[in-house]
Every structure is written in structure tokens, then in C-alpha cells.
Amino acid sequence: MSRNLLGNEVLIKTESIRLDIQVLRGLAVLAVLLFHGKESLFPQGYLGVDVFFVVSGFVVTPLIQRIFLHTQPEKISFWGKMIEFYRRRFFRLAPALAVTLVISAFVIFLFAPTSDHMNFTKQGIATILIFGNLGALVYSGDYFNPNPNPLIHTWSLSVEEQIYFFLPLILGLITWRFKSKSKVASISLWIIGTLSLISFLKPEIMLSAYSALGIRQAEQFSFYSPIDRIWQFAIGGIGYFLLSSPNHSKKSAGKINIILASSLLLILFGPMNLGLKSGSIVVSMITLAVIYFESLISLPKIVQSKLAWLGDRSYSIYLIHMPLLYIAKLSPVIAIPFLENRIIQSSLAVVLSIVLGSYCYTKVENRFRIQGNGRKLSGARTLGSILLFIFLPLCIFSSFSHAISKDYWGFNKHIAKPHSPIDYATGCLDEGELVNLCINRIHKSDKTVLLIGDSHAGHLSLAVREAAKNANWNSIYARTGDIENIESRGEDSLSNPDFDEFLRWVSKTKPQLIIISEYIDRDTSQMQFKRGLLRLKKIVPQLLIVENNPVWPDEKFNFSSPLITPYVPVKNFAITDMDISNKPYSDRIAKWSKENGISSISLDSLFCNEVECRRYSTAGWLYIDTHHFSVEGAKLAIPQIEAFLQQLNSVTSLPPVNSRG
Secondary structure: OOOOOOHOOOOOOOOOOHHHHHHHHHHHHHHHHHHHOOOOOOHHHHHHHHHHHHHHHHHHHHHHHHHOOOOOOOOOOOHHHHHHHHHHHHHHHHHHHHHHHHHHHHHHHHOOOHHHHHHHHHHHHHHOOHHHHHHHHOOOOOOOOOOOOHHHHHHHHHHHHHHHHHHHHHHHHHHHHOHHHHHHHHHHHHHHHHHHHHHHHHHHHHHHHHOOOOOOHHHHHHHHOOOHHHHHHHHHHHHHHHHHHOOOOOOOOOOHHHHHHHHHHHHHHHHOOHHHHHHHHHHHHHHHHHHHHHHHHHOOOHHHHHHHHHHHHHHHHHHHHHHHHHHHHHHHOOOOOOOOHHHHHHHHHHHHHHHHHHHHHHHHHHHHHHHHHHOOHHHHHHHHHHHHHHHHHHHHHHHHHHHOOHHHHOOOOOOOOOOOOOHHHEEEEEEEEOOOEEEEOOOOOOEEEEEEEEEEEEEEEEHHHHHHHHHHOEEEOOOOHHHHHHHHHOOOOOHHHHHHHHHHHHHHHHOEEEEEEEOOOOOHHHHHHHHHHHHHHHHOOOOEEEEEOOOOOOOOOOOOOOOOOOOOOEEEEEHHHHHOOOOOHHHHHHHHHHHHOOEEEOOHHOOOOOOOEEEEEOOEEOOOOOOOEEEHHHOOOOHHHHHHHHHHOEEEEOOOOOOOO
């Protein structure tokens, strides 16, 4: 999504500027803006990044070519040209980035929830050090379902910077001993692009190399990897060499240009979904064709001029848009009551991105670009610029990080977030690849309770462990995930091998009781859930279903908010205001369970009476979010679970375990 914007330096056969390249940039940045503004309306807008990668290859390849070609003045060495290339890249990209990062730091510090500050700080430092793509992977994860990160978009800037750093060295070394350097460089781009495309399509082939760097998710890293992106840069470079060829024929027919331009518009702004890899390949090839045939000249002149204006400013607009959209979508400071979708805030953020990006272009980006193109810039001034645009932002982000570690030096007046029960799990062991276990054994006890389920099993783990200890039972917490998903994973069949393996493990462990705690909602497969319970019932004497616990109605319930707007959660709600949208689905499972000899337990009475529900006591907050217990909330469940275990203790003999499964 980030770009090199030196289209006005690219001259193909003539001294005229390629206006259509700026139009292409304008379309690409608009697509990205709209995608991040309202993804559901512009699902393919993210492919604007692919357009920019191709454009960068087309634009920067001739600049790289100048490094290893014998051009006047001859006295400038290869390394001199290389340093000059890097210097120009620095003045092209660093000033606008530094200004955006510094302004964003103060805006995020004041308006963003404090829980997102650390990720923002780490991503900012990674971006300054040209590792924003690795930061995006580590601190945000999946680009399409990320942890909140106002600087996730800087991944693409780092990819381009990494390409700019290594590609001139690679091409320079390859072409060093050849006379026909342009031809060798063109062939090299074909080879590099082909290998990169193979890695892009089959990222698992790079897994061993990625593992050496501590990266274990080849498919996810492929999205952020310069290795799997350089093929798009190479496509743009090949387009430049094709247009530079003396055998190159002129433009295509007008109808073909209209088809190409329409296809690009449909992909970037249409409702279709081509898929991640196929979409990247299709839009990259169309972009190459649009550049080669100058297809965007077919657009109306007024549209061209507006998009070209946008394209000139696209780098600054792109840099500023994500922090603004993050604030628009997630900051409680600008929330509008009764308007939760934030469409107004997002629309204003898109407009403001264009306005502020344009201002940054005029006052910073363009100004320093012109300065960077001056050959007589002194070494002292260059060093001063490096200190200003690298070390100053780095110092600010480091101070930001220090402030977070020191709890903002006393300025943070928010309520401390309560601890999750899962943080207090002890005795955690790994047993093969089947399940992750937290085992707590009682000396000489011959009874074991096994807790399984989703995150709601996790928030009960402390209660089950303490109740089992009080009742003289061993306890095991197995992180299995959703029961119906275990049952149906891989295929919708009772003979699913994953579930069979889990059942064999249960038969071997021989627990006297399995507690199943899973949040049941409209998406839960009741049939698969029931099948799983029936198969467990065949091999375990007792099953206990934990029904859905009370869910609080305030979706924004959290313990982290901007420093300037302290947030105090509501402690009590009328019972009629509670979120009961998924309660009927849980009640249906509980009723079926009792009819089939399976026990169930409700924890509603721990938090609610006939009038209201509470999530705060003298001991502290009872929940960590809208539906998960805190440590104090989990402790309330100990007596109820212990009573059930003691009741089983009073039974002289439990039904025998059927080890056949």
C-alpha cells in the first residue's frame, strides 16, 4: 500500500511526464482509503497495494538502472551512484513518514485506548528501523483480522524500502561483467520475479528459511514478505524495459484501453471477491497492461486531472489515513450515542486524510524531495536530516514506550484491568499434539475431573482447580476448543479421526467427571454438540454442562480508554437490560442434557437476583470483559462446583468406565 512516488522522474522516450501513472496512483490510494473506511462496501480495495508495487517497479527500475550503466559523468563510481540512489530514496520517503509518525504518536497517546498504546509504539519503532512488515506480523497478525494497530499499513513501506536496499546491489553484482547491462538486468528481473511468484503461490517452500528467523507462519508472513512481493516490483520493471525497447509498438486500440481501464476500476471498487492470491495476480497483470498501453488516457479529462492530483499526494495521504481511521473507528472520545457503526466518523476521516495528506505533500514531502534531488547538498546537512527524520521519531517512540512501562508517570487514572483466571493456571504440561493440559494432582486421590471447552472453560479453570482441591479430586484443564468443532473437524462424521483420538485419550485418562464449559450461541451446531456429548457419555461416568453465564449489554465494556477520558464501567444493570440474545440456545442444550442423563449447572444466581445483575463486589471486578470471569468472578463459582464434587464423593460407587470409546 505504500509507494514510491517519483513518477515525474520517469521518462519513456520523451521528456514528458506520464500523467497516466499519477492517475493510476490516484485510483490506487482511493481504493485503499475506501477499503479501510468501509471494507464491506469495497472488499477488493486492499489490492491498491498491489497496484502500487507494480507502479514502483516501473518507476524505480530506471533509477536503479542508472547506477550500473556507464553514464556521464564517468568519474562517478558504482558505489557513488549507489549512495546517491539511497540518499534520494531517503529524502523521498523519510520526511513525510517522520512527520506522520510524530503527529500520530501524540494523537494516539491522547485519543486511543491505552491498551493499544504498546502495539502502536512497537510498530512505530519497527517502521522507523525499516522492519514495519515484521512488526505488522508480530503485533497485528492477520492483515484482514488484525489486532488494533494504527500503523499496520507501514508494512508495505518497509517492503519497498527493503527492495530498494537489496535489489540495486543484486542487479549491480549480476551485471558487473556484462556489456549489455540493460538486457542482463531485464533477464534478471524475469528470473527474480518468477522465483518470487513461485514463493508467493507456495509459501511453504520457504518455511525452513523463515523458521531460522523465528517465523512459523509461512502463509501469513507471505503477505508481508519482500520475497513474495518482489515479483510485482519485477513486473513493473519488465514493463519499463518493454517500453524502452526499440521494437516496442505504440498504443493499443481504444476499445482495449476502455476494457483494461474498466476492468481495473471494477476490481478495485467493485463488490466481487477474487481471493487473495488470484486477486493479486490479476490486478498486477492488468496494472502492467494499463501502464504499457497508457489505457487511463481513455478516462475523461476532468477525471484524469482529479485523480492525477490525488496521485501526486498519494504517499502522504496513505501515511496519514490509517491513524485517522483508527481514531474514527475505535476511539471512545469521538463516539456518537446511538450510532455504533461509526460511518460518519469514518467518512470524515477519509476526507481529512486527503486534506491533511495534501498539506503534508506541499509543506514536507515535495519540499524535501526537491532538496534531496540537489547534488550539492552538504554532508553535514544530510547528516542533520538523518538525525531529524530517524533519531527524533525514534526518541519520541522510545519515550512513549517508557511512559507506558511507568504507567504514564501517574497520568493514567484508569481502573486497573482485573486478572484473568487463565493467568493463574499452574502445572501446565504439553502431552503430544493432542491437547495442552494444566494438571493438578492431589496426593492419593483416585478421582479426576476434566475441564474442557472454549475460552469459557479457561475462565472457569481456577474455580474447578480450587473446588477439586477442596473436594480431594485431581483436576485437568484441557484446552480443546469448541466441542462441536472437535466432533466435526475435518468432516461431518461421527468417525472423525480427530475426535476419535481425543476419545482414546479420555479413555486412557479415565476421569470420573468431565465438565464442559462452552459459550453456546446461534452459530453453535446443536447437532454436533449433542453428538459429542453422547460419545463422551459412553466412556465417562458423569458429565456436567455449564450453561451460559450472564452477559453484559455494554459492548464497549473495558478497562482501557484514552488518557483524556477516564472510563468507569457500570457496576450494576437491571436484569431486563442484560444481553440474553444467546440464552435460548444454551437453555436448549441444558434441557436436552437433562433429558439424556447429563447434569447441567447455571451460575446466574452468583451475579443476578430477580431485579438486577452485578459485576462488581467489595473484592473487585467480577468480569474482565462482557462475558468472561475475572479471578474474583471465578472464585464465586468454587462453592457450587465443590458442592457437585462432594455430592459425587458421597456416591459409594460410580458407574464403570467403558474404555472401548
